[in-house]
Amino acid sequence: MNAIFPTPDAAGSERLLTPDELEAALRDIGAKRYHILHPFHRLLHDGKLSKDQVRAWALNRYYYQAMIPIKDAAVLARMHDAELRRVWRQRIVDHDGDAPGDGGIERWLKLAEGVGFGRDYVLSTRGILSATKFAVEAYVHFVSERTLLEAIASSLTEMFSPTIISERVAGMLKNYDFITKDTLAYFDKRLTQAPRDADFALDYVKTHATTPELQRRAMDALTFKCNVLWVQLDALYFAYVAPGMVPPDAWQPGVGLVAEAATQAAGPRKTVPGDIPRLPRGVRLRHDETRGKTVLLAPERTFDLDDNAVAVLKLVDGVRTVSGIADELAKVYAADPRAIEADICAMLDGLADKRVLER
Amino acid sequence: MNAQTPIRPEAPAPVGLLAELTHRCPLRCPYCSNPLELDRRSGELDTATWQRVLTEAAGLGVLHVHLSGGEPTARNDIVEITKTCADLGLYSNLITSGVGGALDKLQALYDAGLDHVQLSVQGVDAQNAEKIGGLKNAQPQKMVFAAKVVELGLPLTLNSVIHRGNIHEVEGFIDLAVKLGAKRLEVAHTQYYGWAYVNRAALMPNKAQVDESIRIVEAARERLKGQLVIDLVVPDYYAKYPKACAGGWGRKLMNVTPQGKVLPCHAAETIPNLEFWHVTEHSLGEIWRDSPAFTAYRGTDWMQEPCRSCDRREKDWGGCRCQALALAGDATATDPACSLSTLHAKVRALAVEEAAETPPDYVYRTIGSNIRSPLKEGTPS
Numbered sequence: 177m178n179a180i181f182p183t184p185d186a187a188g189s190e191r192l193l194t195p196d197e198l199e200a201a202l203r204d205i206g207a208k209r210y211h212i213l214h215p216f217h218r219l220l221h222d223g224k225l226s227k228d229q230v231r232a233w234a235l236n237r238y239y240y241q242a243m244i245p246i247k248d249a250a251v252l253a254r255m256h257d258a259e260l261r262r263v264w265r266q267r268i269v270d271h272d273g274d275a276p277g278d279g280g281i282e283r284w285l286k287l288a289e290g291v292g293f294g295r296d297y298v299l300s301t302r303g304i305l306s307a308t309k310f311a312v313e314a315y316v317h318f319v320s321e322r323t324l325l326e327a328i329a330s331s332l333t334e335m336f337s338p339t340i341i342s343e344r345v346a347g348m349l350k351n352y353d354f355i356t357k358d359t360l361a362y363f364d365k366r367l368t369q370a371p372r373d374a375d376f377a378l379d380y381v382k383t384h385a386t387t388p389e390l391q392r393r394a395m396d397a398l399t400f401k402c403n404v405l406w407v408q409l410d411a412l413y414f415a416y417v418a419p420g421m422v423p424p425d426a427w428q429p430g431v432g433l434v435a436e437a438a439t440q441a442a443g444p445r446k447t448v449p450g451d452i453p454r455l456p457r458g459v460r461l462r463h464d465e466t467r468g469k470t471v472l473l474a475p476e477r478t479f480d481l482d483d484n485a486v487a488v489l490k491l492v493d494g495v496r497t498v499s500g501i502a503d504e505l506a507k508v509y510a511a512d513p514r515a516i517e518a519d520i521c522a523m524l525d526g527l528a529d530k531r532v533l534e535r
Numbered sequence: 536m537n538a539q540t541p542i543r544p545e546a547p548a549p550v551g552l553l554a555e556l557t558h559r560c561p562l563r564c565p566y567c568s569n570p571l572e573l574d575r576r577s578g579e580l581d582t583a584t585w586q587r588v589l590t591e592a593a594g595l596g597v598l599h600v601h602l603s604g605g606e607p608t609a610r611n612d613i614v615e616i617t618k619t620c621a622d623l624g625l626y627s628n629l630i631t632s633g634v635g636g637a638l639d640k641l642q643a644l645y646d647a648g649l650d651h652v653q654l655s656v657q658g659v660d661a662q663n664a665e666k667i668g669g670l671k672n673a674q675p676q677k678m679v680f681a682a683k684v685v686e687l688g689l690p691l692t693l694n695s696v697i698h699r700g701n702i703h704e705v706e707g708f709i710d711l712a713v714k715l716g717a718k719r720l721e722v723a724h725t726q727y728y729g730w731a732y733v734n735r736a737a738l739m740p741n742k743a744q745v746d747e748s749i750r751i752v753e754a755a756r757e758r759l760k761g762q763l764v765i766d767l768v769v770p771d772y773y774a775k776y777p778k779a780c781a782g783g784w785g786r787k788l789m790n791v792t793p794q795g796k797v798l799p800c801h802a803a804e805t806i807p808n809l810e811f812w813h814v815t816e817h818s819l820g821e822i823w824r825d826s827p828a829f830t831a832y833r834g835t836d837w838m839q840e841p842c843r844s845c846d847r848r849e850k851d852w853g854g855c856r857c858q859a860l861a862l863a864g865d866a867t868a869t870d871p872a873c874s875l876s877t878l879h880a881k882v883r884a885l886a887v888e889e890a891a892e893t894p895p896d897y898v899y900r901t902i903g904s905n906i907r908s909p910l911k912e913g914t915p916s
Binding site: 445456457458459460462464465466467471473475476478528529530531 | 548550595596598599624626628650653688689690692718719760761762763764766
């Protein structure tokens with residue numbers, strides 16, 4: 177084995193790594209496990225999420241943001257060196273601000289408000305996925321219970337965050353008409369804060385991980401942290417993308433929004449491949465035996481459908497995404513699913529504009 | 536085809552049935568589409584008969600059933616009837632005032648499988664709305680009812696009948712629909728039959744008001760695309776071409792009255808000498824195909840000029856027969872709402888004249904009133 181450990185699991189070597197080798201090994205963990213690689217982030221950055229899916233992300237991620245100062249206070253409480261505390265406490269200031277209306281949490285609230293949430297609803301943390309809470313709280317426990325080295329090493333995901341932030345900001349501004357530069361102000365600060373924090377933490381880990389065992393623990397800690405971030409996206413994907421199983425107490429589209437956003441929720445936005453279309457109550461696909469065709473029954477009107485529309489609507493079940501529907505039809509018609517996808521989006525847009533389809 | 540058989544246009548399968556379950560209603564709107572002689576409770580069809588009618592309707596190809604009245608929730612069996620629709624796969628649309636027993640029955644109607652609610656709103660300002668509807672405290676009840684419909688997740692349509700007493704509130708109706716979470720809004724200018732014909736002078740707006748209301752609706756449609764669908768029914772008297780009344784006589788819709796008389800449209804009884812059949816005496820299929828009332832103006836054979844040779848004859852089917860009778864004195868005439876009718880200018884002048892005068896008081900709808908349609912008396916039968 178060479179010195180670059182793909183994952184700590186494979187770090188069978190008992191050899192002490194040089195500080196640079198350790199850094200390379202830590203960076204390799206990020207290259208393989210950082211949540212930038214998660215399918216949910218790909219959808220987010222490529223503009224393939226619906227407004228409600230972006231909302232779900234913003235809401236859940238708030239819980240993580242809100243717990244970061246608590247996590248850092250726990251780390252701080254374990255530091256016996258005033259020099260170290262002076263540096264570390266800056267993280268708490270960054271997140272909480274020096275005054276009301278300032279700081280990273282506040283900026284995240286602005287982001288949540290920017291996508292339509294009422295501030296109080298976000299602050300209440302009602303509607304946040306339990307999986308999000310479990311993951312975030314596991315992080316707080318981890319830094320309290322493990323060694324200070326592990327606690328600091330677990331923060332090293334910040335090494336990777338500038339990349340994800342630039343991708344995210346560019347992608348979201350380009351792809352979502354409801355996202356503005358102001359909404360994303362949180363990330364502006366993080367672009368400078370994160371590298372500063374990461375440099376310090378990396379130096380600390382490189383200096384203090386002085387045995388193969390400590391180095392392995394540092395790598396394990398970073399892997400753990402990558403997983404804390406990863407599973408949050410797993411949970412979001414599972415609840416809000418596919419199969420779309422929203423737990424009973426979790427946020428549902430339409431809830432917790434300010435009135436204006438709630439009424440604009442179904443606005444004339446375009447259907448995207450990540451959308452999960454469904455027919456609301458009062459809209460039914462029905463076979464009309466008398467006329468030998470399938471029609472869509474809706475409030476005070478009947479839509480005549482062509483064969484393609486019938487094929488699509490038969491797959492609209494509130495579970496499948498547009499992409500999923502396109503994939504199924506592509507199999508049947510031996511066509512390119514991405515080409516079909518565009519046609520489906522256009523058709524569904526027409527129905528959504530008439531308020532007989534939701535997504 | 537046998538030469539002796541009179542050739543009758545084929546009856547297309549009906550798509551909709553308007554079930555006027557009762558004429559009883561807590562409201563007294565002066566433009567009510569019910570006839571002047573309202574059916575009394577004692578003569579109403581029973582539950583089993585309605586269920587048979589619905590079953591026959593489903594067999595004929597009817598897709599939509601409009602549960603209407605009067606106030607349909609005034610019937611004790613409204614939930615049962617709704618359930619029958621659901622069991623038959625019929626799309627059920629409750630056309631309600633939202634007052635009286637409507638709210639109490641809503642949850643049960645939802646559970647029975649109701650598909651859609653159309654709620655009437657007489658005005659935006661409560662005082663004005665209650666003056667038009669002739670019932671105190673109706674407006675708050677309607678608001679509570681609307682909120683409950685939306686809360687249940689049922690699609691809600693607001694229906695606003697527009698006339699000179701509320702035409703200044705069109706923008707307000709749109710805002711109200713958005714605020715209540717309605718998916719559809721009907722901005723329906725009054726059609727002058729039945730009680731509305733009696734009250735025409737009190738209801739007729741002027742042309743400038745009508746144009747402004749159309750402008751407001753068109754702007755709102757653009758602004759609220761994807762949020763609120765707005766259907767606009769323009770007033771006939773100011774139109775260029777008439778509407779295809781009920782989608783064409785005997786082509787799409789039928790109307791069953793509380794006593795079981797089957798009409799091609801809800802005003803058809805104003806036409807004298809038409810023979811209507813009852814569901815208690817004939818099957819719905821027989822009535823649809825063969826009853827004299829349905830065959831009278833089905834297709835285009837009955838038409839006079841200018842309809843007979845007109846390119847639009849299968850678009851608007853000559854317009855409304857009842858209006859032709861009311862305004863031209865002949866049910867086979869071209870609807871005078873049509874600009875091609877020789878009477879069109881006169882009809883429009885009449886509207887302009889009435890709209891310019893101080894509106895008379897409303898003649899409120901009441902069961903057992905002695906109001907007789909002026910046109911019925913003046914028309915030779």
